[in-house]
Amino acid sequence: VSVEQVGDNIQLNQYKLMHPIGQGSYGIVKLAYNEEDDEYYAMKILSKKKLLQKAGIFGRMAPSRKPSGKTAPENPLTRVYREVAILKKLDHPNVVKLVEVLDDPTEDTLYLVFELLKKGEVLEVPTSTPLPEDKAWKYFRDVVLGLEYLHYQKIIHRDIKPSNLLVSDDDRIKIADFGVCNEFNREDDAILTSTSGTPAFVAPEALANPKGSYSGKMADIWQLGVTLYALVYGQIPFNDGNILKLYDKIQHDELQFPPKPEASPLLKDMLSKMLQKDPQKRITLPEVKVHDWVTQ
Numbered sequence: 001v002s003v004e005q006v007g008d009n010i011q012l013n014q015y016k017l018m019h020p021i022g023q024g025s026y027g028i029v030k031l032a033y034n035e036e037d038d039e040y041y042a043m044k045i046l047s048k049k050k051l052l053q054k055a056g057i058f059g060r061m062a063p064s065r066k067p068s069g070k071t072a073p074e075n076p077l078t079r080v081y082r083e084v085a086i087l088k089k090l091d092h093p094n095v096v097k098l099v100e101v102l103d104d105p106t107e108d109t110l111y112l113v114f115e116l117l118k119k120g121e122v123l124e125v126p127t128s129t130p131l132p133e134d135k136a137w138k139y140f141r142d143v144v145l146g147l148e149y150l151h152y153q154k155i156i157h158r159d160i161k162p163s164n165l166l167v168s169d170d171d172r173i174k175i176a177d178f179g180v181c182n183e184f185n186r187e188d189d190a191i192l193t194s195t196s197g198t199p200a201f202v203a204p205e206a207l208a209n210p211k212g213s214y215s216g217k218m219a220d221i222w223q224l225g226v227t228l229y230a231l232v233y234g235q236i237p238f239n240d241g242n243i244l245k246l247y248d249k250i251q252h253d254e255l256q257f258p259p260k261p262e263a264s265p266l267l268k269d270m271l272s273k274m275l276q277k278d279p280q281k282r283i284t285l286p287e288v289k290v291h292d293w294v295t296q
């Protein structure tokens with residue numbers, strides 16, 4: 001990877017890095033112009049050092065079992081490289097496409113080149129101007145198809161939220177940021193034990209008994225419910241500045257619908273079934289696909 005300063009822009013191989021377009025706990029995403037194909041891309045910039053530090057705190061790895069029964073935590077970078085390899089294989093209209101990885105083993109920075117979704121995040125939350133129901137319906141159907149594909153590929157997203165839903169210029173939604181916080185497994189579902197992702201979106205079962213384990217797929221459905229609620233009401237269903245009160249509300253507060261904007265009875269039914277606190281009673285993705293609000 002050749003890195004050079006050209007004027008006030010960094011040039012990475014054929015990419016000219018422009019202004020930042022996304023920021024998060026993961027790092028930063030910059031607009032990148034590709035001189036070879038005269039196209040723009042979204043360049044996600046990751047620091048390997050930061051990934052290593054982060055893994056130390058809460059990125060619990062699936063421990064690689066040793067014959068001695070001792071579990072050695074996997075090197076977080078191996079995990080990132082494995083996931084990048086899998087992300088390169090993913091190909092679905094509702095999942096953001098990883099185009100290229102620029103990685104200089106001697107450098108601390110890892111560059112992930114993604115297709116650019118020109119309209120960016122679907123909605124900034126909180127907002128006083130949420131999506132009209134028909135718009136939320138159109139986008140929700142895209143997210144359901146994208147998530148169905150990820151689950152089929154044995155990927156649990158674990159961080160579904162409006163800021164990870166990007167809108168293309170032909171007004172389709174693509175799911176992003178499944179690259180560094182999900183679990184792979186060989187069974188039919190991921191049995192998770194740690195929480196990761198965004199606190200206000202974490203499923204109640206992930207908070208109940210930290211030592212317990214829970215279904216990754218059903219936790220994704222919960223987050224899908226919080227996300228759809230946020231798209232139509234402009235706010236999340238459970239919120240508190242204090243993280244412990246937030247977790248208590250997620251686990252124990254009854255779901256409430258604001259009087260305004262008025263949501264249809266079918267939509268409220270859809271939301272109630274996804275935001276069912278007991279994962280055993282929660283609606284599954286195949287059932288969401290045939291729910292009357294989705295199919296109307």
Ligand SMILES: COc1ccc(C(=O)/C=C\Nc2cc(OC)c(C(=O)O)cc2Cl)cc1
Pocket residue numbers: 021022024026029042044096114115116117118119120121166175176177178179180
């Ligand atoms: C207003 O115009 C805008 C156009 C595009 C953007 C944008 O793309 C933002 C984030 N992008 C991404 C983030 C990711 O993770 C956090 C991943 C991933 O790791 O999967 C991939 C992408 Cl692309 C923002 C504003």
